[in-house]
Amino acid sequence: MYPFTYSRATDVADAVRDKAGHDGSAYVGGGTNLIDLMKMNVEQPAHLVNVAKLPLSKIEDLPNGGLRLGATATNSDTAWNEQVKARYPVLNQAILAGASPQLRNAATNGGNLMQRTRCYYFYDIATPCNKREPGSGCSAIGGFNRVCGILGTSEACIATHPSDMCVALAALAPTVRVSGPHGERSIAFEDFHRLPGDQPELDNTLTEGELITSLDLPEKGFAKHFAYLKLRDRHSYAFALVSVAVGLEMDGDTITEARLALGGVAHKPWRDQSAEQLLKGQPATAETFGRVAAHVVANAVGRGSNDFKIELARRAIVRALKQAAEGQQVAGDVYLGGQ
């Protein structure tokens, strides 16, 4: 770990100003990912601006019928929030599927979006990694890539975004409010994370110094027909090999609106709007689900040890759609994942 200076911001303006005043600085929320990366010399910020205590921890109704999730509300407080449980249960389930209670108690909502990949090589500075060290090469291509992506990858990077929460958010399509040196702006969640292309070092579209202040959920929460399905190498405390978030609106057996997003398969939470269109107006049948699932993975590319993810994703989509259509899942104390 490299030495760094540290300050605790009192308000958003103070945080933005403090960060702008320090080269090579970073915001830190719960620190559940950044501090680990610093210990392994993957990240070497010269200055940390602690934003965990900023007055951004509220979860409150929005005038448009939506719900604002404060950036510094913890993942736990968000998952357990009565409004979230009642109106956005897919978010409740996705958050509870991730990490451990201890980590969720510390991790913030803004920080969840800012998590970095769990690709083995990104974490090990003894190996080349374009995301960590642009131009050094991708070790995962041709290496061990069980956790790596199958959709939207590039020859520079096949890393995945590791979040569960963000997969549910991708399906719910909130806007991400940010504050920076040039003022405030809103980013559609879909546009927040990016694909690796030839700049895998960039995880998202934030510009220098911007700080997430809230996630604004739209009114529609798909509380009746939803699913979050997470498949992994042990039953808890493991990152998703493939996860699927689904939200449906149904009229009898007909799907009138659909949201479908995948985790563990791409550099960003992978929402597939063309698949959502394919579901619209269709009967909730195995045939429909199979057709849509095949569509989602049609352009998927395996890299060896992650080849299985293509078939696994296809099957997981079918299962999650079925669970959502049947209304099997409920928001609750324990992530049951419908498995």
Place this chain on the structure above:
Amino acid sequence: MTQTNHIGKAPNRVDGPLKVAGAAHYSGEFNVPDLAYGYVVSSPIAKGKILKIHADEVRALPGVLEVFSHENVPHLAWLDKSYKDQIAPGGSPFRPLHAPDITFNQQPIALVVADTFELARYAAALLRIDYEQEAHETNLEAKRTEGFVPGKGKAGFQPPPPPRGNPDKALANATHSIEAEYAHGAQHHNPMELFTTTVEWRGDGKITAYDKTQGVFNVQNYLTSVFGLKKEDCRVVNQFMGGGFGAGLRPQYSVFMAVLASLELKRSVRVTLTRQQMFSIGHRPNTLQLLKMGTNPDGTLASLQHHALHETSQFEDYTENIVNWSGMLYQCENVKLGYELAKLDIYSPQDMRAPGAASGNVGLEVAMDEMAYAAGLDPLEFRLRNYADRDQNVDKPFSSKKLRECYQQAAAKFGWETRSQEPRSMRANGKLVGMGMGGGVWDAAQKKSAAKAIISADGKLTVRSGTGENGTGTYTIMTQIAAETLGLPLEAVTFELGDTDQPEAPIQGGSWTAASVGTAVKDACDALGEKILKLAQKPADSPLKGAKYDDVEFVNGQLRLRLDHDQAVVLRDVLQASGETQLEADSSAQPNMAKQQPYSLHSHNVAFAEVEVDEDLGTIKVTRVVSAVAAGRILNQKTARSQVLGSVVWGLGMALMEETIMDHKFGRYVNHNFAEYHIPVNADIPHIDVIFVHEDDDIVNPLGVKGIGEVGMLGVTAAIANAVFHATGKRVRDLPILLDKLL
């Protein structure tokens, strides 16, 4: 039964309150004054040479005390034998900081010592090292045809017995036969506690090393021979351990580094490995096994052939007993066992919980399941038809063997009779259901051990032996043995361990501690008891006049005649009347070879497992495990049960998730952290029933105990693998069984 019959009951851990209160001190918690901190620098390449270590750049940082490497390490012992610890395998042990050669990835190549841990870690990150890289080979597949038969080298290693009967002919003539290869990758012990050594500099070349180890004497011997220290100047202490599992059997490079720095800097030094470095200190080796079996028309085994090949380092021939058990667990007249190693550019493997047996058991017990199916027999019935009443490897009877009772009791508890034989024939909750079983065998060993017992005039007993406590319950069972032997309540007894100032005990491994140290503790207490009896007989009116030691017993704080309980004296009265402030006695217990020699000494177990498999998604949930263990006499029902529960968790991990992945391009483990090396978590663990089948066995040792640290793991992995086959009809022969293998 009396209040002071403690053996076989289920008292709580005597060290539990200390642990809960944070008062049990682990090796990284001895905060001696003026402590410096060392941080190990690990090689990023698998093979090559260090050309230059730019140490001066780092030495210039204020607070950095020194950078140790092969460039400046002082003259140390030269001969290989000086570096050989008690269980070193054949070959040349790894010598840290000895030469510029790099022979495995993550090899420790430098130690940065500084005033603070943070500074040492930072300085280590800055240290520039120039390498010359050479081509490496880390893939066992590439060495399939280059296996060699190792020498005897390592203590405890038994080369496979020679073939018996005519295995090939019997296989050719068998009614049914199978042949299959089984594989598992490397696995690491991953105890929660990191390897840490705090060396206290006591001045004048004298040190105390608080070291995470399963054998303080093994470490002391290593340190004295490598650094030329006198024993009295080199005390090694380890009173508590956050898990060992075999990782602490050999002295690790953390203790070498800490002692080196302390002696050179004449200062107290602590070295703690990182979690990543915990993947550079030995592992269960990547192993390939070929099994061939054939049956006679009556379902008895006609032929059994088991060959294993596993990796070792370029410098040591690490060996373990993988195939021998296959010649012992079942009755078979035609047996061929083979065992080979292949050298790779990796660190030496190291004994890991049930070394050898855990690996070989998977091959044998999955093959037995395959054979049962080929012969059209229920897997349990098949095993009963091939039950071994003698150990055919050595042609001796077992001193005791209640495996049949294990089968019966566990099968009944599990409900094995509800199982239908056909794969894919059982379903529940929309899932495929499978039931499988597997059994195992492990050594019941006893090693020479010493102990000292001291009783004070107020009747408080202290017993000491320099054994280890890696969380298994050693403090508690030794307290029970001592208290029962001298008729005292547990509260009146203190057992002390883990210090080279104490009487010598062997490394804590091989499941032999209960038998070995337990016998020494009992002997020391008996020797003390004899002294107490003599004192009690001094008064002219002693009710014990003329009694021999065998005629008396210590019960409830009294010493009395076995045949006339009214003829008794109060222990404390005897001690106080004697005028002595304390009495003490020593013991040195050895196995009774004459008594043991005619017999084969082993513990046995069986595990039954049920799984639910989601056929579409490949996910596996173990829903129940029943484990039955026959390991002689159980000293403490509670700690013993905990040991078996832990063993089942280990077996499950091996079956379903544990594997250290080597990227052969780099010759480097890539999942060397707790996020990606998966060990089971609570959500993976089902209800576990543990059954102990009591065996009366006064041949193994006077206490009749066989040890339970390892035997409980056997059978579990195969039972789960077999249950997955029963559920799905898919036979996965390479562990772990990850979900993609079932898609």
